[in-house]
Amino acid sequence: MKQGKRSVTITDIARELSISPSTVSRALNNHPAIKEETKRKVITLANKLNYQPNLLALNLLNKKTNNIGVVVPEITSHFFAAIISGIQDILNASGYNIIMCQSNESYREEIKIIENLSSVRVDGFLIAPSSKTRKLDHFVKLKNSGVPIVIFDRDCQGLDVDKVLLDDYDGAFQAVDYLVKSGCKKVAHLGGSLSLSTSIHRRQGYIDALKSNNLSVRDDHIFHTKGFKHSDGIRAAKSLLKLKDPPDAIFAVNDRIAIAAMYVAKMYGFKIPEDISIIGFDDEPHSSYFTPSLSTVRQPAYSIGLLSARILLQNLSNPHDSPGFRREIFRPELIIRDSSRLRPDT
Amino acid sequence: MKQGKRSVTITDIARELSISPSTVSRALNNHPAIKEETKRKVITLANKLNYQPNLLALNLLNKKTNNIGVVVPEITSHFFAAIISGIQDILNASGYNIIMCQSNESYREEIKIIENLSSVRVDGFLIAPSSKTRKLDHFVKLKNSGVPIVIFDRDCQGLDVDKVLLDDYDGAFQAVDYLVKSGCKKVAHLGGSLSLSTSIHRRQGYIDALKSNNLSVRDDHIFHTKGFKHSDGIRAAKSLLKLKDPPDAIFAVNDRIAIAAMYVAKMYGFKIPEDISIIGFDDEPHSSYFTPSLSTVRQPAYSIGLLSARILLQNLSNPHDSPGFRREIFRPELIIRDSSRLRPDT
Incomplete structure (x- = not known):
């Protein structure tokens, strides 16, 4: 003052x-x-x-704040921004305000955010957990306090709350199966940090798609980056494409890594898609403007936001004490552009 | 409950x-x-x-919440996300929590956000106003209530508070002056909505750079897009490059529009930079991975965030009633990559 x-x-x-x-x-x-x-x-x-x-004083009386806490690992990514748009469209229409916080993929930050938002008493939480979150005590405590929670995008195994997830496994399987069916014999994977459930599921989809096509899984064709910056992708793609027996296709864990792989492939003289096909994951807004335009797996991020917010609103207006919780899973869509060969049958 | x-x-x-x-x-x-x-x-x-x-009750007593409201037009853009990172690094280190809200470039939303955050009593505000904000009553009311405010990125003329801005005019001038000195005679401008101070200043920098090089300003070489989506840029670039006398250079209001212009130029058979040079504004993370890599104007977004938060902290710990307010202006940096010709003297 x-x-x-x-x-x-x-x-x-x-x-x-x-x-x-x-x-x-x-x-x-x-x-x-x-x-x-x-x-x-x-x-x-x-x-x-x-x-x-003084709404603080009023809130003490009616115990309702009309604020919803939205916690995401990072707001920079197009994916989370699109989810937040969906959340905002539903909650604003219902008279709720959104209070956003980003954990920066930090477990400590996430705990602090949950405590802080609890203390200003938000009516409900929409949370995409950080990649470092192992212990779930802070979520369990929140749940036990009676505040409705919806977890989205990243699963928290062992935490019984409503969840809206994406079938990462299926998206990866679709992409790799397509690459094999289009004639690629040596499909490599540039994966993300294995501390993330999404990276684990995409890796498994890749492995199972190879197996279901009777192709062997080669350890030297799998790299996992620690971060999701272009520079992480550049480093991994260089290691992969310098191999004596390089791959003829790459399935990347996201578009940023895929774009870095395209950059390295061109630098090393590979023709895309003749020598090497590349498919990403996320369908970022600029991905179709690269040369060649990037094939990718599109996630219905906006719809994930809409549904997560709708489920939270239902819980707010009609609290349930039943042991069952909703688990909604979206199926992603494969978008084929010019960075991957055409399937002979298409 | x-x-x-x-x-x-x-x-x-x-x-x-x-x-x-x-x-x-x-x-x-x-x-x-x-x-x-x-x-x-x-x-x-x-x-x-x-x-x-019950921190609500405690807050009623000590009138301090340790929450800082950060209001931005959109969190999707890399620019605002980088500013928020800077803000977060300073405020978290000082024990403050950040409550973020996005106005979606809506004046009504912005008013609602300011009212809501005022009612949960944040200790201070960091605000980048929406592009639709004409009346400043909501900011004036906030200021008169005694809560410290720092405005960043977009100026609010007539509002006397501390401000941290970017010299958009200078960034545009640097880019266009470079294009002319590299031999381009017909530099066009793909500008943004003229409801934004940043777009107005970039346009003026473009015009003045042409004039200072004794080149005429051609109305048929200036297009302003309404939005900042790639599709807005595609539409404007098509109109521009279909002209009987097309430009030999484009200065775009941001990287997204510049990337759309590169896409259209390639589609129409222009060689970049031989036939046409293109320079953007923002230096988005993926801009250097395009073919050719995009020349651009880099804004010190993270530093803008750091300084804005520091000024707010100073106001919180040492409130001033002096009529003078700080007005800090950052100078952007021209980054020359492969989408523009080299200057003969470099």
Whole structure:
């Protein structure tokens, strides 16, 4: 607070008009027992003095804040931003406000955020856990306090709450199966950190698609990057494409890594897709403007946001104590562009 | 709240231990008048019952929430995400929590956000105004309530608060001056919405750079897109490059529009940079991985975030009532890659 400036209270308004604070309060709340003339006077003065109702105090009474906490690992990614758009479209239409926090993939940050949002008392939580989150005590504590939670995108095994997830396994399987059916014999994988459930599931989809096509899984054709920056992808792609027996296709864990792989492949003289096919995951907005345009797996991020928010709203209006929780799983869509060969049958 | 589950209060703990609520309160606050034995009992039971101190009530007393409201038009853009990273690094280190909200470039949303964050009483505000914000009443009201505000990225003329801005004019001037000095005679501009101060300043920098090089400003070589999607850029670039007398260079208002222009130029058979040079603005992470890699103007987004947060912290710890406000302006940096010709003198 700046010096000499403090918030105007109901008492200030009451003193100025020589009426009781309770009359001011009822006037502001449009109570029928208060005369119109009084209401007019109170409201005019309240506006003049820049009076702001102390919602903190009101919240103490009705225990509802109309705020929903949304916790994501990072807001930079197009994927989470699109989910947040979906969440926002539903919650704003229902009169809820969104309070966003990013954990920066840090377990400690995530705990701090949950504690802080709990203390300002949000009505519900929509959470995509950080990649470092192993212990779930902070989520369990939150759940036990009775606040509705919906987990989205990344699974938390062992935590029984409503979840909206994406079938990463299926997306990876579709991509790798396509690569093999289009004639590629040596499909490599540039994967992400194995501390993320999404990376684990995409890797498994890759492995199973190879097996179901009777191709062997080669350890020297699988690299996992620690981070998701282009530079992580550049490093991994260089190691992969320098091999004496390089792959003829790459399935990358996301578009950023795929774009880095395209960059390295071109630098090393590979023709895309003649010498090497590349498929990413995410369908970022710029992916179709590269040369060649990037084939990818599109995630229905906006729809994941919509559904997560809808489930939370249902829990808020109609709390359930049943042991069953919803587990909704979206199926991603393979988008074939110019960075991968065409299937002979298409 | 789920049925049968309500928050544990100090009264519950008091009843269970047969002591007074005020003793419980003082025990939890480590008051010297309370015996260690009692403190131990209270804390043990509070943990067992999952007691959460009602910070709403505490905040009413000490009037400090440790929350800072950060309001941006959109979190999707790399630019705002990088600013937020800078803000977060400073505020988290100082024990503040960040509550983020996005206005989606909507004036109405922005007003709602300001009202909501005011009512949960954040200690300060960091705001990049929406492109639709004309009236400043909501900011003036906020300022008059005594809460410190720092405006960043987009100027609000007529609002006297601390501001951290970027010299968009200078960035545009540098880019266009470079294009002319590298031999381009017909430099076009793909600009953004003229409701944004950044777009206006970049346009003016473009115009003045042409004039200072004794080149005429051609109305048919200036297009302004409404939005910032690739599709907006594609449409504008098509109109521009279909002209009978097309430009030999394009300065685009941002990288997204520049990438769309590169896409259209290639589609129409222009060689980049031989036939046409293209320079963007923002230096998005993927911009250097395009073929050719995109020349651009780099904004020190992270530093803008750092400085904005530092100024806010100074205001929080040492409120000033002086009429003077800080106005910090960052100078952007021209990054020349392969989408623009080299200057003969470099």
